[in-house]
Amino acid sequence: MTGDRSGAPAPPPGGTGNGPAVSRQEFDALFDRVRTWGRWTPADRGAWNRVTPEHVRRATALVRSGTAVPLGRAWNTTPGPDNSRPALHYMSDLGDLEPPEPATHKDFIAVDYHGKAVSHLDALSHAAYRGQLYDGRAARECIDAGGARFGAVSALGPLVTKGVLLDLPAVLGCDWLEPGRAVHAEDLVSAERALGVTIGEGDAVLLRSGSVRRRREVGVWDPGTASAGCHVDAVPLLAERGIALLGGDGDSDVRPSPVDGVHSPVHALALVAMGVPLLDNLDLEALSVAAAETGRYAFLLVVAPLDIPGGTGSPVDPVAVL
Template identity: 55%
Template sequence: MDGTRVWADHPTVSLAEFEGMVRAVSNWGRWGPEDDRGTLNLLTPGRVVAAARLVKSGRTVSMALDWNTVAGPDNPRPALHYVTQLGDRDPGEPQTNADFIGSDFHGKACSHMDALCHCDFRGKLYNGVPQGSVTSRGGTRGTIMTAAHGIIGRGVLLDVPRHRGIEWLEPGTAVDRAELEKVETAQGVRVGAGDIVLLRSGHVRRRNVLGVWDPHFLSAGVHPSAMSWLRDRDVAVLGADGDSDARPSPVEGMLSPIHALTLNAMGMPLLDNLQLEDVAGACASEKRWEFLCVVTPLRIPGGTGSPINPVAIF
């Protein structure tokens, strides 16, 4: 790394160094040349059963943002919601109400899952699939349908602001491998194979207190050097209250290096724009940072992702 230049709060990573990181964490071919599931292969039946045994109190906590129909700096393409039918229109009983929803969900305001076909690097999707396999009709490989039966496993929350003794990480902060290890040690938990790791930066708390800003260009997230830690631990899914990328990007010429390292190189789905304030409070009161995590994306053939409402069960 070039220690003479600092971007965010970590040294800038050259593109050559970044490409070395891509090679180091790559899972291409690990589960065969036709694999489209990537690290979801790590969510084995045995690990799902073990995760279910974490349920003790029965407490359930949503980890999704409310459906946001208000335009703003972080929501330039707001979701749609309007009522299409009111109960006083039709004769007879019972009366019914109905509504329509729509969303351009890949952004900063909707809790969603990124499928592996969402991100290409050097013209290739995960496992060497050509970028051209995604058309206006959708994708053919690595789509959201790989998670059609749900993502269920052990969730682990890593609460970085709590560890630092602050309310939130300032936008631009990039959390490195060493700090992730310190956080898990302080919380008395160890991330393991098949886990769904959720990183709290306090994004939602900061927005609620200080107001909205544009996270497309300024956000807290994970430093690329931390990806080797996720690979070493065989993490299945990474989620965050942002989109996991720190901005400005620590990598020269790359807007979203974490997306490339996870979705493309490791075949690791991302959970973006989660609301982790409630689950952080639940973890503190339950005095544990692990729980059963249930994520059920919509079944969208060819989809590059899906809105989600992940639930933590204690």
């Protein structure tokens, strides 16, 4: 077990803090190193262009038991340190106004999903760095009050590919990574080796820190202040492997940020430099159990965002099929 039961982050296991500080100059050099601008058409599908029908066929061959594991969190309408903008849900028709048979029951839902509480997909229009979106498009020219005209979630469509679960607590022998624990490139390689998987081109990489279990057992904290996630030094490895999607039970970034003046550096590298959409705030606990029971950490992954013209992302409930 790691950490105490007070809810406050404790010293991270397997390391100290979020790793070495990175200067803005070093970060900008890394940004340019992993950038893939001008590589694909259509550009606003970014790295999802890597996934071909052959990738899909190979991914379906991973299905053995046919067990489907949903990866989305429950709709969260409760305010808290990790949910400053709670989702809405109320009944709009209770079937009690003597309508013609059959009576109907209807409800209304709404959500400001970018944040720390709702499982969602970040499209390429979600983040800009130095005033630019992916492919060098000027953010101010592409996004206004009507939405995004480049990099919208509606450009992505569904993704069916091989998913790889990197279950760091399982590898390190702990229940969760404490908030503030950075995941470095060597951690990813060690996890591959320990779990018997290899990240390949077109894959979706899901990083489990155990934050959902920690929240359940310890209590709620503000993940915007402290969260386990990738250090920027892990990104070149993911770029070299040619991933199509990065996700996790946090938002992929370690916090506090190791880069001065850049609050979400992995977002900038993935979305803006590499064109890799992100899955945030997943619940990977059931998948962790299923993967451990079967000894298989690679699976078919299906992600189907809502078709929202101009949207910067979408709530999602991805499904892993083992």
